[in-house]
Amino acid sequence: MTTVSLTVNGQSVTADVDSRTLLVQFLRDTLRLTGTHVGCDTSQCGACVVHLNGQAVKACTVLAVQADASVVTTIEGIAQGGELHPMQAAFREHHGLQCGYCTPGMIMSAIDIVNRKGNALDEQTIRAELEGNLCRCTGYHNIVKAVAAGAQAMAQAPLQQAAE
């Protein structure tokens, strides 16, 4: 066993883990943060995307021990004060989901895109940047709309952006 200490959604966490434990297993099974999903488990689908030190990563391909001393944000950590994050609100408003399985990863990726590329995102940029996230329901059309709208909304909500 190896001891890991990290900050998850603003809270300090320390636990003894088997070295083999994936970050996504640690989040789901140890911390019971089951919003982060496991889709393919082969770094393809993006259902497990979380932010590690502010960058979007596939938590199925990171060991929990590699995240020691890091700051992790999951889908559970982005709403503030009972209000949905603007990107979450945009996915609801634009019906950017059907079954919802890919949604946590989509939203965490979308916020990362805004962090890197700014609030004015064209469709081509969004589609290219979402290539690491698979959705098997919607055909992406409403997801792309939601990301564009959520990106705009994030510009209007600087406090929420800073909160991460």
Place this chain on the structure above:
Amino acid sequence: MYAFDYHRPTSVKEAANLAGQSEEAKFLAGGHTLLPTMKLRLAGPASLIDLGQIAELRGIQRSGDAITIGAMTKHAEVASSADIRAAIPALAELAELIGDPHVRNRGTIGGSVANNDPSADYPAACLALDAAIVTDKRRIAADDFFQGIFTTALDEGEIITQISFPIPAQAAYAKFRNPASRYALVGVFVAKHAGGVRVAVTGAGSNGVFRVPEMEEALSRNFAPEALDGIAVAEDEMNSDIHADAAYRAHLVGVMARRAVEAAAARD
């Protein structure tokens, strides 16, 4: 995944010592090949030596006529580096074509080069740019480093610390991606140096990354796509799989080489 002992050294020296103490140790860089391989139980190292906390392995420096990149520098860092964009834009563009944004936030140049996957992008850049692969023990020319599929000049326990790329006059990388894996079905890196042109091909060769001397000679005389007319690579030295047969890959080498020359020549 099989169980392993996990180590997190903070210096290259400590990492090398750990490797010397353990049989069947593996170095963990970005982990985007090794961890999936371990999940499939195709690899089962007894110990894993994580290079992620070694500060001396990170960073990008420009010094006169070369760009030097620390082995643990991530693809996203190469893609967004202003120094690399200015000096060798083809290298930044190549990094941006690897995997997807999440993979680029974890995968490292040193890991890619050490693994020498026959469809990886960086080996083509190293060969065409005449890079030096610097380890904790020596400096290895790219021409001597890549020795066939998943095979390199690295000794057991040897650690890549940096990769140093001479800045070319012009260069470009043209990649035909597998749309699912985003690996190169065929990728061609063309670089024009003061001493001549170098052309390196990844994804296509049955023995991994390779140079094409006929193309290099023709392009050294005339750096234009039409200089490649009539030059073809041998089909029997190409990969064949469900994604593309050898004849198609051989054809794509010619097409990608032309596109790379066109893009390189259009840079100024």
